[in-house]
Amino acid sequence: MLKQILATKQNEIERIELPPRYHFPRFSLCTALKNAKRSIGMIAEVKKASPSKGIIRPNFQPVEIAKAYEQAGVDAISVLTDQTYFQGHYRYLIEIKETVRLPVLRKDFIIERLQIEESARIGADAILLIGEALSPKKLHELYEEAYEKGLECLVEVHSRQTLEAILERFTPEIVGINNRDLQTFTTSLDTTKNLLPHVPPSCVVVSESGIANAYDLQRVRAYGAHAVLVGESLMRHDDVMQAVDELYKEVRSDVRPS
Numbered sequence: 001m002l003k004q005i006l007a008t009k010q011n012e013i014e015r016i017e018l019p020p021r022y023h024f025p026r027f028s029l030c031t032a033l034k035n036a037k038r039s040i041g042m043i044a045e046v047k048k049a050s051p052s053k054g055i056i057r058p059n060f061q062p063v064e065i066a067k068a069y070e071q072a073g074v075d076a077i078s079v080l081t082d083q084t085y086f087q088g089h090y091r092y093l094i095e096i097k098e099t100v101r102l103p104v105l106r107k108d109f110i111i112e113r114l115q116i117e118e119s120a121r122i123g124a125d126a127i128l129l130i131g132e133a134l135s136p137k138k139l140h141e142l143y144e145e146a147y148e149k150g151l152e153c154l155v156e157v158h159s160r161q162t163l164e165a166i167l168e169r170f171t172p173e174i175v176g177i178n179n180r181d182l183q184t185f186t187t188s189l190d191t192t193k194n195l196l197p198h199v200p201p202s203c204v205v206v207s208e209s210g211i212a213n214a215y216d217l218q219r220v221r222a223y224g225a226h227a228v229l230v231g232e233s234l235m236r237h238d239d240v241m242q243a244v245d246e247l248y249k250e251v252r253s254d255v256r257p258s
């Protein structure tokens, strides 16, 4: 599946017409996660659909969702901008930057430099770089390019092998451990448990995907994650502000919910 997404993306990149430059206040994702407002940081995602689940939120109002996230006290917002597979758009990111004062992560499949210029122009504070989608060399080049343009990167990995290959080249500031296997779409929080001990202590670590309830949140916190990235379980709630609160409910991380 990842291969197919990347092939589509490559085609789309050939047709990119760069948007004008928007001038928004910038916010650091890394700083926001280091100074998380609650017991563990949260990047809340604005996502209408996904290739594995289809439409997740039928009545999709990206700006309203982002405002509710801000009121709920999340630390940052992730916006899906891929159109073909996630029904996103970079326009959503622009509208959200116009409205909320939080770091905004552009969630897309970034594989070429041109997409970094595009991300800078639309006002993204950070971009996603996927370890499984790029060679370590290319990933490092895009990482440097992004920081030169004032964008931070969330460097996402799913396997120990990918993580080690990246660390041989450089140490990213922010590492995302994706609990979802992008080939099969299955999620397991054990991915965070298994990979986290191999991430250098200087990195801010985000546990991504498959966080369904307060128990899951406490579990990845116990594994040592500094933050979580949550999409679907928030998007399925009518009231996303309440959904954030419910994730932060106090539960014992060693007791499974019934």
Ligand SMILES: O=P(O)(O)OC[C@@H](O)[C@@H](O)c1c[nH]c2ccccc12
Residues within 6 Å of the ligand: 045, 047, 107, 108, 130, 156, 178, 208, 209, 210, 211, 229, 230, 231, 232, 233
């Ligand atoms: O909806 P979830 O299971 O809470 O997951 C959010 C986020 O981690 C997921 O959307 C994601 C993680 N890595 C990605 C790469 C591309 C697109 C999407 C993603």
